[in-house]
Each structure stands twice: as C-alpha cells, then as structure tokens.
Amino acid sequence: MSHPAAAVLESALRARKLDRTLTTALQPGKGDGLVAPTGATALDAVLHGGLPRGELSEVAGAPSSGRTTLLLQVMAAATHRGEIAALVDTFDRLDLGSIVAAGIDLDRLLWIRGEASSPPDRAIERALKALNLVLQSGGFGVAAIDLADAPSSALSRLPFTTWMRVQRTIEGSETACLIVGPHPIARSAGGVTLSLGGASRWAGDADRSRRIAGLDVTVRVVSPRRRVEGEVAVAAEFA
Secondary structure (H helix, E strand, O other), rough: OOOOOHHHHHHHHHOOOOOOHHHOOOOOOOOOOOOEOOHHHEEEEEEEEEEEOOEEEEEEOOOOOOOHHHHHHHHHHHHHHOOOEEEEEEOOOOOOOHHHOOOOOOHHEEEOOOOOOOOOHHHHHHHHHHHHHHHOOOOOOOOEEOOOOOOOHHOOOOHHHHHHHHHHHHHOOOOEEEEEEEEOEEEEEEEEOEEEEEEEEEEEOOOOOOOOEEEEEEEEEOOOOEEEEEEEEEEEEEO
C-alpha cells in the first residue's frame, strides 16, 4: 500500500500536469550540463555556470539579505529553460505576487505550502518529508526548501544524517537542490554555500511616501570540493 503522503503528492502533480516527473528525467537538451544557471550573470560566472546538479546547495543570510529574491531568481531561470521547479514553503510565507513578479512560469512550478500555525519542529518535519517525496519522484530541474524563518534552535535539533539522506537521493540526478536558511545548515561537500548580505535602497522623501526601491546583495560563494571561492555584488530592482 502506498504512503498517504505520496498519494497526495502524486495527485497534486497530476492536477498540475506535472506527473511525468514521477517516472521520467529531464528531457534531453533541457539541462545545462552539470549546472543549473541562477540567471544572475555575475553570480553564474563565479559559480562556473551555476548551481551543481545532483548536489545539495544552500542560500544563507539574515532577514532582508536577499534570500527570497535569489531563490525566486533561481526558480524563474529554471522555468524559463523549460524545466520544472519545486518549492517547499515550510511556513507558508511566500506570496503569489512575489512569484509572479519574479517571472516564474506558474505552469512549471510545484508550490508546496506548509502551515504557518504549526509548531516549528512539526512544520520542518513535514516540509522535509515533502522535499524527500519531490526528490524521489525525479525530473525536477531545481527543488528548494525554504527554512529561512525556522528558529535556529529547531534547526539545531535536526540530525545531520537528515542532509546526508537528501544528498543520497539526488546523487547522480539532474536536480539542483537548494536549502534557504538563516545560516549554513547542511554544509554539503559537493554543493555550494551562498552567504548573503544585503542592504535595501529606498525611494521617496516623506515617511508616508517612502518605499523600497531595490536591494544590493553581496554574495560570498564557498564550495569545499569544487574549490569555488569568490564574492559578487547583485542588484535587484523593485517596480
């Protein structure tokens, strides 16, 4: 008998016409070699093309450092290449407006929303189960789990073997798996860690008319095995 959670995911995939990912890999020509370009030219240059496929990578930074902006950029780039992307939104913090504004093709996005009211440990547990089901189904160009709002205390209680299992699941696949968190969590030897620092730019003079106009993000890239080291500035403009 199949697991109830697996049945729910399969049903959701079929409803979005993404059920081919259950049994097939990316179509020939859809992938970009061994990497998944982020869509940010300067960052891809430092990464030698993009995020490594078949590896677990991380985006880490404090609130307002540009974590979500970069995540959406990566997923937009994937869907523009004709790939299918999956996002596990652990605490249901992302909004549809941000997804649309980032230019993500909604027909190629599987958005798994958690419950904001759940206790952190429970929410993280459910999100990890959803991520594993996605990775086991195969065929995704990019799969991400958003743990940016998870308390550090809850993340510290996760066994390190959690990430070893994730890595084993995607090893040799064409999926670039991405963790978004407040600090490096998995520290995968084969993936990359993007440590972010950001500063907001504001427009308007008066307090009541002041609005955010953009974000200047500094990305420090670390990768033990691939020996990719560097720092790059990425600017995001808001309409």
